[in-house]
Amino acid sequence: MALSNVPKIVNTRELDNKRWFVRALLLSAVLTILFAKVYLTVYVIDMGVGIYSILTSFVLFNILFISYFKYKDPYLKVFDKKIPESEKPLVSIVVPVKNEEADITTCIQSCINQTYKKKEIIVIDDGSTDKTGSILDEIKNDNPSTNLRIVHLKESVGKKKAIEAASKIAKGEIYAFMDSDCDMAHDATEKAVQLFYSDKQLGALTGHGRVKNRHAGGFRDHFLEKLQDVYADGACRAQKGMESVFSSVTCCAGSLSFYRRDAIQDFIPQWARDRFLGMEFKFATDRRMTAHVLSTRPPLLSYSSTHQSQTAMPIVGSEGYTSKSMLSNDSESVESNSDGKEEVNGYWKVLYSQNIRVNIGVPPTLDSLVKQQVRWRKSFIRSLFAAGGIFWKRPFYVALLYYLQTSMKFIRPYIVATTVVFMPLMGDYITPIVWFAGVLFTGMIYAVDFRLRNPGDRNWLYRPFFTLLSTYVYTWLLIYAAITIKKTGWR
Structure with missing residues (x-):
């Protein structure tokens, strides 16, 4: 006997063809920005910030590509x-x-x-x-x-x-x-x-x-x-x-x-x-x-x-x-x-x-x-x-992405401090502008992704704001958490 409320017909398509095409454009945009960051890192901006920014786009591309084309709800x-x-x-x-x-x-x-x-x-x-x-x-x-x-x-x-x-x-x-x-x-x-x-x-x-x-x-x-x-x-x-x-x-x-x-x-x-x-x-x-x-x-x-x-x-x-x-x-x-x-x-x-x-x-x-x-x-x-x-x-590629993302979390405070404080003081304004633009770009990519999966939901407008909050506020909480890690409590 089957489970009493299992539906006989289930929609197995997450998106229609039009939205899948937009997804492909999103991936193309991330890949284009990735190559642009390589060029900027070599010829224009600070090497350390540039490499970190390249890794950010690399991880973003992999997350989106794998989740788009490989994931199927079990x-x-x-x-x-x-x-x-x-x-x-x-x-x-x-x-x-x-x-x-x-x-x-x-x-x-x-x-x-x-x-x-x-x-x-x-x-x-x-x-x-x-x-x-x-x-x-x-x-x-x-x-x-x-x-x-x-x-x-x-x-x-x-x-x-x-x-x-x-x-x-x-x-x-x-x-x-x-x-x-x-x-x-x-x-x-x-x-x-x-x-x-x-x-x-x-x-x-x-x-x-x-x-x-x-x-x-x-x-x-x-x-x-x-x-x-x-x-x-x-x-x-x-x-x-x-x-x-x-x-x-x-x-x-x-x-x-x-x-x-x-x-x-x-x-x-x-x-x-x-x-x-x-x-x-x-x-x-x-x-x-x-x-x-x-x-x-x-x-x-x-x-x-x-x-x-x-x-x-x-x-x-x-x-x-x-x-x-x-x-x-x-x-x-x-x-x-x-x-x-x-x-x-x-x-x-x-x-x-x-x-x-x-x-x-x-x-x-x-x-x-x-x-x-x-x-x-x-x-x-x-x-x-x-x-x-x-x-x-675990499988090699997901392990690679896990360790890469984990390492980047600990490096990010240095990158944020460098782009917000130290580089402007040293007269370098191009690197901070490029970094900030990259942060907004990531937020917009996730915003469009949200809208594709939730048509008519206006909450997609909030995603860039969250990315800014995560980058410029949440980043420092990891350091604070490490310093105060012995202070525990459920609430």
Whole structure:
């Protein structure tokens, strides 16, 4: 029996021919600018800034080219596959929450309204001091027939330990982790199950996020939220789309991501008590979990019996332990799954699906946005010691782009300071102008890309503003995050 709400007809074309032609023009423009930067670097502008600018265009071209021509939503390959009723897996939807009285009803209701019926919903109230706890109890009372469990913690233990508490009582073969200020599309779980059922080597899956207030008010209303929306859309479709081509998405977003139980269950206690620089590290929730999945191999599967359940075996030594792969003694071997597809050197796959949708809550003020970005950068720094030590074992080209992008993040403060301060003081105005023009060009490329995929959505106008914010403000937050990395806290 097929999943009850899987559509019989799905649009497998992302764009029509006209928009595909514009995409080709975008790539041509990026390539042209790339060659122009080479010329300017050799004959006109500062060599160091020029080389960095060349690498920026090189990375941009690769992200767009691969995500345009290689990425195909994995859900489109499996949407019409039938799952016998007896083989449908239980999904445990886990929502850690603290002081979210304004959003928690919408969040939990989206879990209850999922078209996939074989699910349990576990909400961990992490010591909320507002009305969140009483609202959760009301939702529970209003939905007596729903498999909904509310756990109230007397004291706040943090997001990771709240998830750990849920994992101790969860029974699902698949976990769905969602932030409490988000709400998922009614068919998100159903689509995720289709993917996990169809590919036994899929360890983690992330969806496509859009900001809740993205269309509220006029141009200046909810300005920061609209900036974040157009960025989130592009980061998902371009960056995660590119990484998904290689089954190597580097960060499964906390807004909504799905994990196979076998891929993370034994790691959750260590993840919840992660230590870094001699102290408990409360950040690195999403990237650190994703890095674990990327760095481990699936259990040995008997393809004549795909429901054999064993524990995934970690192989990296950076966490203080090592173990032998259950798939092969050769760490570079290529395995095949039950569909005959090649695997990623025997490791778990980590994918992104554009069809799995979630509305996300984002910081509405500059102060809260900066605090969030600092937390994310601390997470990024911590994850370098996990993903950085294993990513070279993923497919070569995505590993190359990963290490290149990572290195550029640490060089960027020097480039920005040089073009904004030092070069004008030394009388060089051409290099800063060329650099600034390149920043705006990148913003406009992503803006046009957004508009092609979201016709009629005027948020594309915000993308250049976000690029300026990212370049001239976010750049410095990495340094601040590194200096203050020992200051931790969920909020």
